Amino acid sequence: NAGVTQTPKFQVLKTGQSMTLQCAQDMNHNSMYWYRQDPGMGLRLIYYSASEGTTDKGEVPNGYNVSRLNKREFSLRLESAAPSQTSVYFCASRDGYEQYFGPGTRLTVT
């Protein structure tokens, strides 16, 4: 099993550009999450999806949109990237109790 996969691993954007971060899990989990991690800080929740067809805002949703395409895939979109969105983005999925994390996408906005 691949677990949770994320693409791309690295990305550099110019201010105002848009992009979509992809996440997929092969563990048949219902819940999926997007977090961001900034230097010296823990992870903060951006959006989550409790089940296919539902999405909800987390702690820091401004500037982002999400799509739960199907049970496997949960994408994060930046419509107009800003330097404040420079961060490492992690996707996770959850079984009954535990969250499993992908390897992360390192995004730099110049």
Place this chain on the structure above:
Amino acid sequence: KQEVTQIPAALSVPEGENLVLNCSFTDSAIYNLQWFRQDPGKGLTSLLLIQSSQREQTSGRLNASLDKSSGRSTLYIAASQPGDSATYLCAVSWISGSARQLTFGSGTQLTVLP
């Protein structure tokens, strides 16, 4: 606001020492608590998960305890090794939270000196 705090932010110990990492949380109504390890530039590896009804969990040289009444968890690492050097993150899922979302502490950066 429900918060998770980890102190100290950084810790340096000589190889072979037993050590304790601390995690505190503001609301005792938790669903569970997870300890993660993060190596530089890498993702998160789950180390231990403690359910609300449990007092501790053990895996190899690691032991995590949970005291809900005092809002604390500790991660005990026995006989530390240089390979244990990493950032350790504590994360709490609260009963009131939606979809069992996790709230993270800012981590303790551990360095084990050979």
